[in-house]
Amino acid sequence: MATPDLDLAVVWRRARAGRRAALAKACGAAPGLRVHDAMAGWGTDGLVLAALGCVVHMSECETLVHRLLGERVEAVAAHAKHTGAVTTACEDSRDAWAKATFDVIYFDPMFGPHPKSAAPAKRMRMLAKLARETSDAELVALIEAAEAQAKDRVVVKRRANGPRLGEPDWSVRGRSVRFDVYRSLAQRDPSR
Numbered sequence: 001m002a003t004p005d006l007d008l009a010v011v012w013r014r015a016r017a018g019r020r021a022a023l024a025k026a027c028g029a030a031p032g033l034r035v036h037d038a039m040a041g042w043g044t045d046g047l048v049l050a051a052l053g054c055v056v057h058m059s060e061c062e063t064l065v066h067r068l069l070g071e072r073v074e075a076v077a078a079h080a081k082h083t084g085a086v087t088t089a090c091e092d093s094r095d096a097w098a099k100a101t102f103d104v105i106y107f108d109p110m111f112g113p114h115p116k117s118a119a120p121a122k123r124m125r126m127l128a129k130l131a132r133e134t135s136d137a138e139l140v141a142l143i144e145a146a147e148a149q150a151k152d153r154v155v156v157k158r159r160a161n162g163p164r165l166g167e168p169d170w171s172v173r174g175r176s177v178r179f180d181v182y183r184s185l186a187q188r189d190p191s192r
């Protein structure tokens with residue numbers, strides 16, 4: 001299958017928006033912050049965080065998506081000496097937690113098609129065909145498990161008007177999406 005238009009310009013544009021951007025604010029992006037991009041897809045969000053100096057590990061469970069993700073990460077690494085460390089693995093996101101410690105665990109599940117929105121970009125249409133979907137029930141279980149693993153917080157991307165899952169501690173609004181932020185158990189109870 002041909003490599004999709006991986007549009008690296010999107011990464012640079014969002015990285016230039018810097019720490020003020022909603023994703024960066026929600027994650028508390030800063031140099032050296034250890035971020036687990038636990039549903040990596042094409043890796044745009046993780047690469048933006050890496051461009052802000054975060055150390056990012058990307059998990060992607062689908063083999064073909066992971067192969068294309070690897071190509072994209074390599075292409076970015078070739079152009080951006082300043083990008084923070086990025087690693088990728090073809091794995092279920094939970095498997096990464098046994099191998100490393102993360103300050104922030106970030107979930108960006110596939111949204112189903114929006115009834116009113118314009119046709120999505122080609123790369124997102126392709127991802128929709130290849131990627132694993134996640135139900136809200138699965139996501140709730142993942143958030144709870146991640147709250148016990150992250151040192152600082154769990155961040156979940158949702159549609160701007162999508163229902164909140166559980167009880168996020170706060171939210172950061174982007175143009176068409178919302179980032180719900182859950183403090184980790186370690187943050188709630190520092191004696192843990």
Ligand SMILES: C[S@@+](CC[C@H](N)C(=O)[O-])C[C@H]1O[C@@H](n2cnc3c(N)ncnc32)[C@H](O)[C@@H]1O
Binds near residue numbers: 039
């Ligand atoms: C919406 S995409 C992520 C898009 C990404 N944020 C970006 O900027 O390109 C969600 C991805 O998560 C993957 N995924 C779903 N469940 C997963 C799991 N439990 N572990 C790892 N990857 C998962 C899907 O296959 C899909 O590629």
